[in-house]
Amino acid sequence: xxxxxxxxxxxxxxxxxxxxxxxxxxxxxxxxxxxxxxxxxxxxxxxxxxxxxxxxxxxxxxxxxxxxxxxxxxxxxxxxxxxxxxxxxxxxxxxxxxxxxxxxxxxxxxxxxxxx
Numbered sequence: 001x002x003x004x005x006x007x008x009x010x011x012x013x014x015x016x017x018x019x020x021x022x023x024x025x026x027x028x029x030x031x032x033x034x035x036x037x038x039x040x041x042x043x044x045x046x047x048x049x050x051x052x053x054x055x056x057x058x059x060x061x062x063x064x065x066x067x068x069x070x071x072x073x074x075x076x077x078x079x080x081x082x083x084x085x086x087x088x089x090x091x092x093x094x095x096x097x098x099x100x101x102x103x104x105x106x107x108x109x110x111x112x113x114x115x116x
């Protein structure tokens with residue numbers, strides 16, 4: 001919900017250069033809402049979304065905004081639950097000069113999976 005409200009405001013911030021939302025647990029829904037408007041931020045150079053419980057679904061939404069966002073210099077997606085195949089897809093969509101920080105993080109194991 002908070003990411004949705006933020007997305008509404010970001011649509012009006014055409015001169016935004018840095019957005020750091022690390023550790024805010026925006027999840028896939030929040031990543032999707034942000035992706036809808038971030039492509040319009042023509043001056044966005046740095047986007048930090050580390051530690052936000054984003055999975056492949058949210059990362060695919062973000063990947064869609066990467067083409068129009070030619071000013072992006074750094075994208076940080078570390079400490080999310082994004083698979084290697086989606087990270088590889090994101091790498092193909094960012095510009096050569098964009099630094100991508102991403103590491104695969106496994107889903108936390110549930111207590112049901114533990115053996116005696």
